[in-house]
Amino acid sequence: MTDTAETVADARERDEDAVSRFVERFASELTEAGMQRMASRVFAALLVSDTGSLTSAEIAERLRISPAAVSGAIRYLSQVDMVVREREPGTRRDRYRLFDSVWYESFTRRDQVLIRFRNTLVEGVEALGPGTPAGSRVAETVEFFEFLHEEMQGMLDRWEVYKAKRGAGS
Amino acid sequence: MTDTAETVADARERDEDAVSRFVERFASELTEAGMQRMASRVFAALLVSDTGSLTSAEIAERLRISPAAVSGAIRYLSQVDMVVREREPGTRRDRYRLFDSVWYESFTRRDQVLIRFRNTLVEGVEALGPGTPAGSRVAETVEFFEFLHEEMQGMLDRWEVYKAKRGAGS
DNA sequence: CACTTGTTTCAGAAAATTGTGAAGTTAAGG
DNA sequence: CCTTAACTTCACAATTTTCTGAAACAAGTG
Incomplete structure (x- = not known):
C-alpha cells in the first residue's frame, strides 16, 4: 500500500527510509550478537518510536510481519525484561513499552x-x-x-x- | 612408589565420564550464549586437557566428530583468538592450544x-x-x-x- | 448474550544451519 | 619426485529454526 498523503507537518519530518534502514541494521547486529531475529527487529522498532512504545498492529505494519510473529517476539522481550506490556486504557489494545532501564x-x-x-x-x-x-x-x-x-x-x-x-x- | 593402595586424597585417576559430562554441559552453556556448537565443544575439550592443547585426531576421537567438524571449529576459534595453532615439531601434525589469556x-x-x-x-x-x-x-x-x-x-x-x-x- | 476487536496458539511450509563423507590440497619423508 | 599423512573444502542430506495463516481464545460493548 502507498503511504498516506503528506500532511503538512510543521517542521522537519524524519526520513522514514533512513530510519527503517537503521532499524534493520541495528536489529541485524543484535541478532549476530545472539538475540532472536524478530525480537531484535521489534526491539529496534520500539527504540526509534518517539514514545518508546507501540501497539502490536503498529509493529506488525512497520516491520511487515504477522501478528503471530509480534506475539512471539514480545513474549521473549518480556521474559528478559526489555519490554513491558501495558493495556491502553479505554481500549482493548495492548501497548508494548521499552523498559526505561x-x-x-x-x-x-x-x-x-x-x-x-x-x-x-x-x-x-x-x-x-x-x-x-x-x-x-x-x-x-x-x-x-x-x-x-x-x-x-x-x-x-x-x-x-x-x-x-x-x-x-x- | 609401588604401593597400590589408594587413599582418598591420593586418587589420581580422573573420572573420564564425569569430565565428559562437564565438557558437554559447559559447551552447551556456551552455545546458548551464542557460540557455535562445535566450537563450544572443541573449546571445552581443550579446557579439560592437562596440557591445554590437543591434536585434531585427539579432539575428533574424544568428541566423536569428523575431522571436518574439527577443522571448522578450529577455524572459528582461531579467528576469535581463543585458540592458536602450532605445528608439532618433527611431525606433520598440528596442535591446537588454548590462548593463555x-x-x-x-x-x-x-x-x-x-x-x-x-x-x-x-x-x-x-x-x-x-x-x-x-x-x-x-x-x-x-x-x-x-x-x-x-x-x-x-x-x-x-x-x-x-x-x-x-x-x-x- | 451475540458481536467485535485484539492477542495467542498451533501445525506446517519454507528457509537456514549443521555435520558428514569424499575429494582435494599441502607438505614431510623417503 | 613419489608416497603418504594431515588438514581443508565442498556438495549434500538431515536437522532445526523461523514465520505464517488459520483457528482458538479473551475481553470489552451494545
Whole structure:
C-alpha cells in the first residue's frame, strides 16, 4: 500500500527510509550478537518510536510481519525484561513499552549467565581434581567469572550515577 | 612408589565420564550464549586437557566428530583468538592450544562488538534527528555503550593486577 | 448474550544451519 | 619426485529454526 498523503507537518519530518534502514541494521547486529531475529527487529522498532512504545498492529505494519510473529517476539522481550506490556486504557489494545532501564536490565540478565557458567565450572574443577593442571586452569576460570560478577555490579552502579548526574546537569 | 593402595586424597585417576559430562554441559552453556556448537565443544575439550592443547585426531576421537567438524571449529576459534595453532615439531601434525589469556581475549573481542553497535547507533541518532525524543533515546544508548567501552578496559586491567598479585601471593 | 476487536496458539511450509563423507590440497619423508 | 599423512573444502542430506495463516481464545460493548 502507498503511504498516506503528506500532511503538512510543521517542521522537519524524519526520513522514514533512513530510519527503517537503521532499524534493520541495528536489529541485524543484535541478532549476530545472539538475540532472536524478530525480537531484535521489534526491539529496534520500539527504540526509534518517539514514545518508546507501540501497539502490536503498529509493529506488525512497520516491520511487515504477522501478528503471530509480534506475539512471539514480545513474549521473549518480556521474559528478559526489555519490554513491558501495558493495556491502553479505554481500549482493548495492548501497548508494548521499552523498559526505561533496558540496558541495565539486559546486563543484569547477562550477569545471571555468568553465575550459571561459574557454577558449572566449579563442578568441572571437582571432576578434574583441584590439584591437576586442567583442574587449576578451570579453577582460574572460576575466579575470573567471580571477579567479573563483582565488577559488573559496580559498573552498573556507576552508570546509574553517571546517568543521574548528566540528567540533572542539563 | 609401588604401593597400590589408594587413599582418598591420593586418587589420581580422573573420572573420564564425569569430565565428559562437564565438557558437554559447559559447551552447551556456551552455545546458548551464542557460540557455535562445535566450537563450544572443541573449546571445552581443550579446557579439560592437562596440557591445554590437543591434536585434531585427539579432539575428533574424544568428541566423536569428523575431522571436518574439527577443522571448522578450529577455524572459528582461531579467528576469535581463543585458540592458536602450532605445528608439532618433527611431525606433520598440528596442535591446537588454548590462548593463555582466553577470557581476556574473548572479552576484548566482545568490546569490538560494542564499538560496532555504538557506531550504528550514532547513525541512528542522525537519521532520527538529535532533538527528537527517539533521537535522544538512541543518543543515551550511545552514551551507555561508550561508558561500557571505557569501563571494560579498566576492568580487564584490574583482572590482570588481581591475577598477578594472587599468583605471587600463593 | 451475540458481536467485535485484539492477542495467542498451533501445525506446517519454507528457509537456514549443521555435520558428514569424499575429494582435494599441502607438505614431510623417503 | 613419489608416497603418504594431515588438514581443508565442498556438495549434500538431515536437522532445526523461523514465520505464517488459520483457528482458538479473551475481553470489552451494545
